[in-house]
Amino acid sequence: MQKDLVVVLGAGESGVGAGLLAQAKGFEVFVSDFGEISEVFQEELLSNNIPFEQGKHTEEKILSARAIVKSPGIPDTVSIVQKALEKGIEIISEIEFASRFTNAFFIAITGSNGKTTTTLLTYHLLKEAGLNVGIAGNVGYSLAKQVIEDKHEYYVLELSSFQLDNMYAFKANIAVLLNITPDHLDRYEYKLENYIASKYRILQNMTSDDVFISYREDKIVNETLPQITPNHLAISLKEQGEELNIQANNKEYTFSKDIIHLKGEHNLINSLVAMSVALTLNIDKSKIVEALASFENAPHRLQEVAEIDGIRYINDSKATNVDAVKYALGSVPKGTIWIAGGVDKGNDYTEIEELVKEKVEGLVCLGTDNSALVSFFGEQVAQISEADSMKEAIEQATRMAQGKQCVLLSPACASFDLFKSYIDRGDQFIEQVNYMK
Numbered sequence: 205m206q207k208d209l210v211v212v213l214g215a216g217e218s219g220v221g222a223g224l225l226a227q228a229k230g231f232e233v234f235v236s237d238f239g240e241i242s243e244v245f246q247e248e249l250l251s252n253n254i255p256f257e258q259g260k261h262t263e264e265k266i267l268s269a270r271a272i273v274k275s276p277g278i279p280d281t282v283s284i285v286q287k288a289l290e291k292g293i294e295i296i297s298e299i300e301f302a303s304r305f306t307n308a309f310f311i312a313i314t315g316s317n318g319k320t321t322t323t324l325l326t327y328h329l330l331k332e333a334g335l336n337v338g339i340a341g342n343v344g345y346s347l348a349k350q351v352i353e354d355k356h357e358y359y360v361l362e363l364s365s366f367q368l369d370n371m372y373a374f375k376a377n378i379a380v381l382l383n384i385t386p387d388h389l390d391r392y393e394y395k396l397e398n399y400i401a402s403k404y405r406i407l408q409n410m411t412s413d414d415v416f417i418s419y420r421e422d423k424i425v426n427e428t429l430p431q432i433t434p435n436h437l438a439i440s441l442k443e444q445g446e447e448l449n450i451q452a453n454n455k456e457y458t459f460s461k462d463i464i465h466l467k468g469e470h471n472l473i474n475s476l477v478a479m480s481v482a483l484t485l486n487i488d489k490s491k492i493v494e495a496l497a498s499f500e501n502a503p504h505r506l507q508e509v510a511e512i513d514g515i516r517y518i519n520d521s522k523a524t525n526v527d528a529v530k531y532a533l534g535s536v537p538k539g540t541i542w543i544a545g546g547v548d549k550g551n552d553y554t555e556i557e558e559l560v561k562e563k564v565e566g567l568v569c570l571g572t573d574n575s576a577l578v579s580f581f582g583e584q585v586a587q588i589s590e591a592d593s594m595k596e597a598i599e600q601a602t603r604m605a606q607g608k609q610c611v612l613l614s615p616a617c618a619s620f621d622l623f624k625s626y627i628d629r630g631d632q633f634i635e636q637v638n639y640m641k
Contacts, residue, residue, distance in 0.1 A: 207232040214275025215241040218298035221346025222273040276366035297370035302348040315382025317528045323362035325478040332495035333487040365402040375409035384424040385527035389550040410434040452483035470531035504630035517637045520614040521630030532614040533559040540610040545571035546617030566604035570597040572621040594632040
């Protein structure tokens, strides 16, 4: 009897994981990547006898699939995806595919900013409390690969809008929406309402037995929140006094503010959300406090790299949109030298205009096309220059600083003009700063 064919488009971490899970569940599998597949993933596919191709998409094979598991990086506008949709082939994300083969409890986290930190912290709190928990999604771990053994009772998932776009039957038991700010509009016809609708897909299929957590002071969420079925916990900073107060399970919990070690207002929000998830799962307060003390955040998020000749160098390369930069600028002193630029995704710099006037004394525009930054801030910042390499950007920023307190890399843009990724951009920043020691 012929097996149903599952085609996987994209052979990164999630794609290879989906291929392995499909094979484990008895499907015929074919992996196709229009780009070059890394040697590590090629070896994994070969060792598991999963056929694949790279540098092309063989239409006849792909369009004979029962289902296509698509990498979140591939837009629906790609020709092969359009042809599959015309044929009525089901196109789903790796998370959607994996969720069909587990009964685990899902904590799903999305938002334009802060979702990685919140995901990592939530996972840390649950793991340190002794829960049998896995972590997956946009943080770089394949849910599908973990579901093959299905040994975890809980999964904490970081979900991007791209992943949510191809999720249909998936249901979160606890869903978190941190914020919505204009981002990735190039993938959403430059219509904010399309991006907003994508984020709200995290609520799909939830019931009154489930819990939804949001940040009350987020303007767009407040203005657009639809009628929802799950229990709603709204985290607020305005309502916090000398102590931290969190509502969960129809109870109020109080904590000292001293237990939050992550810097910045945005990280206070992230911490309150992670604590709310833990309390919802009946984790003891003392275990939460203990776990908060041992948490180390991922790099490239307001990461203190070094202090050299009185100048602090801060790597915030993960700040790929304006809202993330707003939080970064809010946490640095006046006189800061700001390094920004890259691939502009339709940024509205008016959101940070007043903060830049207050905090920024110099701006180094780092990118192949700096026209938007130069045009907007050219008359608002005392010193402005352009650079086309990280080495040049740091040299210029250091000359501008002249003993000032801070050089901040917080780009507000994607990295793909000069760098492989925000990680590569941040790593080059760290390398160049450390070279000056």
